[in-house]
Amino acid sequence: MELKTLEAYLDEEAQDLTSKCTKCGKCFEVCPMINFTPLKGRESVPVVTDLVNLLRDGVWSDAVGTWAQACTGSGECITHCPEHINPRKMLSLAIVKTRRRQSAQGNNPAAGFYKRMSQTIHLLVGLQMMPERYRGLTGRHADKKEAEVVFYLGCNVLRTPHIVFNVLDLLDALEANYVVLGGVSNCCGIIHLKFHGDVDGADRVTEGTLDKLGAYRPKTVLHWCPSCVLHFGETTAGFRSVDFEFQHVTRFLVERLERLRPRMRPVGQLAAIHRHDAGLGVAEDVETLLGAIPGLKLVHLEDEARWAYTCGPLGLNLVPDAKKALHQRMLESARDKGVDMLVNLYHSCHRDLAGFEGEYPFRILNWTSLLCEALGLESHEDRFKRYRLLKDVQAVLEDAQEFIRANRLDPKVVEEILPNLLN
Numbered sequence: 001m002e003l004k005t006l007e008a009y010l011d012e013e014a015q016d017l018t019s020k021c022t023k024c025g026k027c028f029e030v031c032p033m034i035n036f037t038p039l040k041g042r043e044s045v046p047v048v049t050d051l052v053n054l055l056r057d058g059v060w061s062d063a064v065g066t067w068a069q070a071c072t073g074s075g076e077c078i079t080h081c082p083e084h085i086n087p088r089k090m091l092s093l094a095i096v097k098t099r100r101r102q103s104a105q106g107n108n109p110a111a112g113f114y115k116r117m118s119q120t121i122h123l124l125v126g127l128q129m130m131p132e133r134y135r136g137l138t139g140r141h142a143d144k145k146e147a148e149v150v151f152y153l154g155c156n157v158l159r160t161p162h163i164v165f166n167v168l169d170l171l172d173a174l175e176a177n178y179v180v181l182g183g184v185s186n187c188c189g190i191i192h193l194k195f196h197g198d199v200d201g202a203d204r205v206t207e208g209t210l211d212k213l214g215a216y217r218p219k220t221v222l223h224w225c226p227s228c229v230l231h232f233g234e235t236t237a238g239f240r241s242v243d244f245e246f247q248h249v250t251r252f253l254v255e256r257l258e259r260l261r262p263r264m265r266p267v268g269q270l271a272a273i274h275r276h277d278a279g280l281g282v283a284e285d286v287e288t289l290l291g292a293i294p295g296l297k298l299v300h301l302e303d304e305a306r307w308a309y310t311c312g313p314l315g316l317n318l319v320p321d322a323k324k325a326l327h328q329r330m331l332e333s334a335r336d337k338g339v340d341m342l343v344n345l346y347h348s349c350h351r352d353l354a355g356f357e358g359e360y361p362f363r364i365l366n367w368t369s370l371l372c373e374a375l376g377l378e379s380h381e382d383r384f385k386r387y388r389l390l391k392d393v394q395a396v397l398e399d400a401q402e403f404i405r406a407n408r409l410d411p412k413v414v415e416e417i418l419p420n421l422l423n
């Protein structure tokens, strides 16, 4: 039987969603990002009518293009849709059409993103880990051909490798039978789809990665990256059938929490979580995991992280004014509440926030670091934060010498783009 192309799949999804949409406008009205765009104050019904016309009949609308480029995946619209359809998926389909049109016209602002991202990851990996360690994370030289669990990294968490090492320690503590797969050659396909509007490229990448994951014959594939969760679990859900279940690594740990609990040591501190939710359940799971640490008190912040599924390039980063305002309020709220630490969920939030540690009187760390500390597991140094806090390019080059040599990086290239790398 001939397999359906991604193009055909996306078209069918568009027809299905638009046939159920009554164009009531509720999704537009509750979207927190509209206030940060020129669409602020616009009537909702004409914009959602344009959205339906674009998805159903391919009729272009600047308003929908603007909305799609500001959609940070918050999912606020999903809970408000009276028809119980998924407006976020409609906006995902609209951004594909927007990027495709921009690419055809030669004015796609996200053009070349995959290449730039690959270079950035390559250099940041090269500044923080030895080459043999990296090969082990990308499926090359894997000693196991099959495993019950695949820990699927996606691409970008490798910019902050200490997070990956922390999760590996947690899986080891649970004696999980697992392999790891990640890196840009194992991308989920979201970059081709939502940045480049390259549906054929996304088809190849998405299918290729699903095949590689399936080749390990796992029962479970553990997600880390929320963008991969949305790509496989929502935007392309059902495009290909697989013989394993996807689960987020936080859920896997929560389900095994009773095995970790007896090993936990007291941490008598006050912590706040930077909570993106977006219906993914990760924030709740992290709260459950950290709530099991004896002595740790969790406090809620004034934090509008619900405005986006992450701080990263397809999340709050799309609306820099919103991101700046949100981070400012959250950091001040954390200071006012006297927290000892501000805990983030994802790699992209960590990259954005880690550099503030020098400016506020609390630690900024990923939840994996805190959980590993509480369990008495080996602490993996957060080199990304260390480099950020060094601030000076020469000081970073000096500090990273061992890795630069081992990975044969050109110090001149590193020097040139380091300020961008650490932002």
Ligand code: SF4
Binding pocket: 027, 030, 031, 032, 033, 070, 071, 072, 073, 074, 075, 076, 077, 078, 087, 088, 091, 307
């Ligand atoms: S997912 Fe969030 S940002 Fe995107 S359209 Fe819905 S409410 Fe707006």
Ligand code: SF4
Binding pocket: 020, 021, 022, 023, 024, 025, 026, 027, 028, 048, 080, 081, 082, 083, 084, 085, 086, 087
């Ligand atoms: S809230 Fe639902 S039914 Fe109303 S316009 Fe949005 S997608 Fe359509």
